[in-house]
Amino acid sequence: MTDTPISAELQTAFDAAVAHSKTLTTRPDNQTLLQLYGLYKQGSAGDVSGERPGMTDFVARAKWDAWAARKGTPRAEAMQAYIDQITALPI
Numbered sequence: 001m002t003d004t005p006i007s008a009e010l011q012t013a014f015d016a017a018v019a020h021s022k023t024l025t026t027r028p029d030n031q032t033l034l035q036l037y038g039l040y041k042q043g044s045a046g047d048v049s050g051e052r053p054g055m056t057d058f059v060a061r062a063k064w065d066a067w068a069a070r071k072g073t074p075r076a077e078a079m080q081a082y083i084d085q086i087t088a089l090p091i
Contacts, residue, residue: 006076014043014079017086026090036085038066043079047071 021036028036041048041063048068053060070078 004074004076006079010076010079013083017083021086024089024091028089032085032089034062034066036082037063038068038070039078039082039085041067042070042073043075043082046075 018040027033048064048071050064052064052068055061073081
């Protein structure tokens with residue numbers, strides 16, 4: 001799979017959304033956090049890599065699964081979805 005180049009505008013908006021996510025006053029629920037994590041990883045690193053963590057590492061396994069669920073999604077699309085989700089959250 002070849003990804004299209006990421007525009008400077010999209011990269012800037014993505015970076016701003018990541019910075020904004022660190023200033024939220026209300027913590028999103030766990031399902032939303034996993035969705036955001038999967039979108040963030042897909043947008044920043046592309047398709048999931050490495051082996052799935054073991055059954056006893058619940059947090060790492062849930063994060064890996066959230067990222068793996070986005071496999072095949074173009075980076076630009078994942079970045080835009082991340083931006084959209086972050087901006088939809090209450091401040």
